[in-house]
Amino acid sequence: MTSSIVVTGGAGFIGAHVVRYLTEVSTDDIVIIDKLSYAGHLGRLSDVIDLPRVHFYQADVCDTAKMSEILQQHQPWAIMHLAAESHVDRSIDAPSVFLHNNIQGTQSLLQAALSYWQGLPADLQAAFRYLQVSTDEVFGDAEDNGYAAHEDSPYRPSSPYSASKASADHWVQSYQRTFGLPTLISYCSNNYGPGQFPEKLIPLSIERIKNGERIPVYGDGLQQRDWLYVVEHARALWLMLTQAQPNQCYVVAAGHPITNLELLQALYVEVQKQLGRPVNEVPIEFVTDRLGHDRCYSLDASKIKRELGWQEQTLLQDGLAATVHQALNTPLLIAEK
Template sequence: MRILVTGGAGFIGSALIRHLLDGSEHQVLNLDRLTYAGNLESLAEVADHPRYQFLRADIGDRTSVAAALARFQPDAIMHLAAESHVDRSIDAPADFIQTNIAGTYQLLEAVRAYWQGLPQGRRQAFRFLQVSTDEVYGDLASDAPPCAEDTAYAPSSPYSASKAAADHLVRAWQRTYGVPVLLSNCSNNYGPRQFPEKLIPRMILCALAGEPLPVYGDGQQERDWLYVEDHARALLRVVSAGKVGETYNIGGDNPQRNLTVVHSLCALLDELAPRPQGRPYHELIGFVEDRPGHDRRYAIDAGKIHRELGWAPQESFASGLRKTVQWYLKNQEWCRHVQDGSYRGECPGAPR
């Protein structure tokens, strides 16, 4: 297939593109605006790949997207471009409304026009995959069952509300216009090359710098953790074999409380990068004021994708976390470029 990936310079998008190029014969166009979280250094190893192209463009610019579609002639769209950090959505919700809702609308309209102009056979084979989050299902009580694909949405943050709205638009474009869509809702991703505003890379880099490890509230918030390369494998499976109009939950089957995650990271760092004085990293842990509206628990039932598409995660939380820590320890230059902002200059014209 010829696959257009939006947001391919982000954490999940770059993992997906590397997987598409390494594990398949698909051709890939990466369409990314290169906001602060878009990092072309995460794609350095495939930048010159003969089946890879990069286009700097905004999903909200329908004219640019339409031109890209006409030129590249994709057989599938995998839509990952989004503002995704909850803290930022609390401080600046307008960016999330603009990108996640208005941007998805503009993208859908460009895709609809392109799809309607395809020959009959290609129209039937075309797919649009909306990559979403388990956060749209909202906060779960400690004794509540995991969310299934038909669980009602109850988003809590501006981020999750904007993703829920985008999901509703995608479903509406299928019901009203017939655009052949698929949706996926994933749990918390982690792994190499994640932007350090997220919990795991932030804790690793703070620990290595000897800085406090700030844990929100009491640290008992529970999430399911999904290794990013497992997620990439699942997304390819969904776009290749998923049924039009269906939603697939993608989870790692690894529920962990935030404080437990931080202690696990400290134990790995004690082993792999001991402090000069031999002091344990866990003594750096401190508790900070919880963020507004912080959901206590997310949990999803990923049985459908296991049963219907034959996908299952390959990494346990222990194996994935070890690989993640080892990657950050071996790639300090990548980390420095993110921390000092120099990664923003990797693409001509990229804003600093």
């Protein structure tokens, strides 16, 4: 019997890297579910989408019946739920979209997963995993907390986006506690790397620097973020699936927060270097700060290092170099709508 893994949001930025990593480290069939919204693009999967063991469905996780149909057809031993609206600014402009897609979508997928799991024999039930990919933003501002967040930290979401992810996490935990569904939850810091949608800070800034334009920076630019190379995140998720006990949560973070201004300085130098241009002053334009903007995210990833042996292997400088190279040499991946 062929074994398979379902990846929702597999045509998104993180999801595509997860899919590609799975094709390298596992022999499972990979079942991709993505509705191909504005941030989803099959171009991210051009090197793996035609593999015989990769299956793609353009579908919405909010469609419980369709999710059940796919699960019954492919009989996965794991579901990796990455499908989500993820841009904070968009959540401020249209919070109801995040409520629907991130909360209702998670509940719909959970219900399909539960029905599927309950129909499995006992040994396959024990081996099954539902992995919820969450965010450090559910823990809120580290300056308010006064400590690096860990797996048992209280949730203190600040934006509609982080509130929707926090609620989705609670739904996952409730299905574990009430029904016994074997779940895992990961809390990752800011991801970056090749193929990210250009609304996010790093790809947006690369494009602005390349074009000789000013980079918009919220507030004073001293907000601190921890930047995690996306391939490191994919590796951590695989370790969770294959080595973690069920019903555990893990923080995944590089553990080196820097300010947005420091990040942009490093990014500017790298873009100019790869373009063969002189390095001058970073062309920054300070703009009105985002509503409810958290000043600092800080995470303690000691649990996943201790229990699963995960360690960050890509330094920020190296990850930025690879990201810039891809951005300067590959067309932007923007869905045609």
